[in-house]
Amino acid sequence: MKSSYLLSLLLIVFTAAGENTWSKTIGQDDGCIYSIRDVVELSDGSLVISFAGPFEDPFLICFDTEGNILWNKHILEKGGTSRAFESCGNLLALEDGFAAYYHSEPRATGINTDVAVVRFSNSGEILWKYILGENDDSNWMCTDMIYCSDRGLLVIGCPGTMLPGGFAFKLSQEGDLEWQTSPDEIAGYALSVVETLDGDFLILVDECPDSIDLQMVSEEGVVSPPVTISETGMCFSGKISGVNGSLCFFSSVESNRFKAFYLDSNFEIGQIVEFELTPESNGILTEITEKGLLVAGSTEYGNALLSMFDLNGNLIWHQVYDTGREEFLAGARWMDEGILAFGRIQNPPVDDGAFWILKTDNLGSVEGADTADSGIQIIDPSCILLELH
Numbered sequence: 001m002k003s004s005y006l007l008s009l010l011l012i013v014f015t016a017a018g019e020n021t022w023s024k025t026i027g028q029d030d031g032c033i034y035s036i037r038d039v040v041e042l043s044d045g046s047l048v049i050s051f052a053g054p055f056e057d058p059f060l061i062c063f064d065t066e067g068n069i070l071w072n073k074h075i076l077e078k079g080g081t082s083r084a085f086e087s088c089g090n091l092l093a094l095e096d097g098f099a100a101y102y103h104s105e106p107r108a109t110g111i112n113t114d115v116a117v118v119r120f121s122n123s124g125e126i127l128w129k130y131i132l133g134e135n136d137d138s139n140w141m142c143t144d145m146i147y148c149s150d151r152g153l154l155v156i157g158c159p160g161t162m163l164p165g166g167f168a169f170k171l172s173q174e175g176d177l178e179w180q181t182s183p184d185e186i187a188g189y190a191l192s193v194v195e196t197l198d199g200d201f202l203i204l205v206d207e208c209p210d211s212i213d214l215q216m217v218s219e220e221g222v223v224s225p226p227v228t229i230s231e232t233g234m235c236f237s238g239k240i241s242g243v244n245g246s247l248c249f250f251s252s253v254e255s256n257r258f259k260a261f262y263l264d265s266n267f268e269i270g271q272i273v274e275f276e277l278t279p280e281s282n283g284i285l286t287e288i289t290e291k292g293l294l295v296a297g298s299t300e301y302g303n304a305l306l307s308m309f310d311l312n313g314n315l316i317w318h319q320v321y322d323t324g325r326e327e328f329l330a331g332a333r334w335m336d337e338g339i340l341a342f343g344r345i346q347n348p349p350v351d352d353g354a355f356w357i358l359k360t361d362n363l364g365s366v367e368g369a370d371t372a373d374s375g376i377q378i379i380d381p382s383c384i385l386l387e388l389h
Contacts, residue, residue: 020359021338021366022067023379025323025345027354034059036342036355037089040098041335042122046070048098049342049357052089058102062124067359071124076102076116085116088142092153097121099153103141115140117155119175128175140167144192149199152178156190156203166190166205168217179221186215186223192240194247204240204249212238212249214267227267241288243311250293255282258295260313275313281305286331292316296341298328303376304356306332306341306364319364320376327356338362 034053041047042062051059057074064070076085085102092099102116114133120126132155133140142157151173159165166186170178188207195201199219205226206212213226240249247263256279262271275293277283283297283305293309299320304327308316321327325347332341339360346353358379360366369377 020066021361022359023366024067024357025354026357036330038091038331039333039340039342040091040093041340042093042098043095044122045336046122047340048091050089050091050100052086052102054086055084056086058085058089060124073124075118075126090145092145092147094147095151097127099145101142101145101155112137113139113141113160115142115155115157117145117153117171130171130175130177132169143190146193146195148195154193154201156193158189164188166203168201168203170221181217181221181223188213191238194240194242202240204238206235206238208235229263229267229269230261239288243288243290250285250288252285258285273313275309277307283307284331287333289334291334294332294334294339296329296332296343302326304329304343306339306360308364317363321358322376322378323380329358339364
């Protein structure tokens with residue numbers, strides 16, 4: 001990997017009454033193969049963007065609420081070793097900072113893959129890091145992480161993509177390993193996890209194609225037998241969540257169709273909700289909260305979109321964006337004020353494009369954007385350069 005490279009940032013900042021909306025594109029040179037993996041809002045209102053890519057050191061950028069860069073850094077530098085924490089890169093906001101979790105890939109480490117969990121202060125200072133698999137030859141891949149009621153972190157995962165044999169481990173607030181489940185206690189593919197009111201954990205497990213199970217793990221790490229909640233597997237997709245006192249899990253049926261399953265107190269499906277985008281659209285269900293369901297994606301005409309549904313699958317609003325090139329949004333997160341979405345903008349066949357970060361208000365609007373007769377918001381970013389070493 002090159003010791004230095006140039007990132008060009010195309011920047012426009014719009015100010016709305018009471019909140020800031022803005023749009024950026026971030027380009028990279030041919031020597032870097034990054035993608036945006038996640039975004040998160042910290043307790044002080046700043047926003048962190050996570051980048052990761054094949055053979056690259058993970059990279060973080062922090063913005064203030066007005067879109068100005070506060071800090072940026074590489075982490076988990078592989079140095080002279082072959083390990084590259086190039087996958088995952090999801091972020092989790094904590095009370096006094098944030099955490100990130102990654103895993104390495106077989107192409108970078110052979111048959112030995114590891115998981116890394118890093119905890120940061122709001123200013124980006126690394127408080128601690130924990131690596132699972134550093135001293136063994138086993139395969140470890142993370143799929144989800146949650147912030148626990150005791151201020152520790154719970155991580156779940158599997159030996160590899162589409163490989164059964166889930167695991168879970170619990171880290172204390174200081175980054176010490178408290179417990180880890182034994183091999184084969186979680187037989188299927190561990191997809192997602194939530195903490196119960198009693199301090200235990202429920203893991204959504206895919207036994208594709210046979211079934212979807214829930215598996216309880218106590219706060220001490222004791223694993224209970226699985227409970228089947230669906231006789232049909234989802235083939236390695238799905239997110240479990242607790243919203244408005246109910247336990248539910250969500251899955252993509254097709255690129256523009258989604259399904260939500262609400263569970264009763266016996267972990268049986270009590271309600272099924274289906275919802276979809278327009279036929280010419282496709283997207284990803286990227287955020288599930290009490291506010292509703294947030295979908296990011298694109299249209300067949302090369303424009304990006306954000307759609308908001310309520311918890312019963314009813315469409316609340318739908319926004320489409322055009323920068324004059326081809327664009328799509330791969331993810332989005334609710335902020336205290338507004339939405340932060342991320343994706344790519346490209347201009348085929350001239351170049352491979354650039355990353356795109358879009359901060360909207362709570363209705364998906366960008367103040368200062370022109371609106372076409374069709375209702376599409378037209379955004380025209382400007383450019384600044386940032387050299388990173």
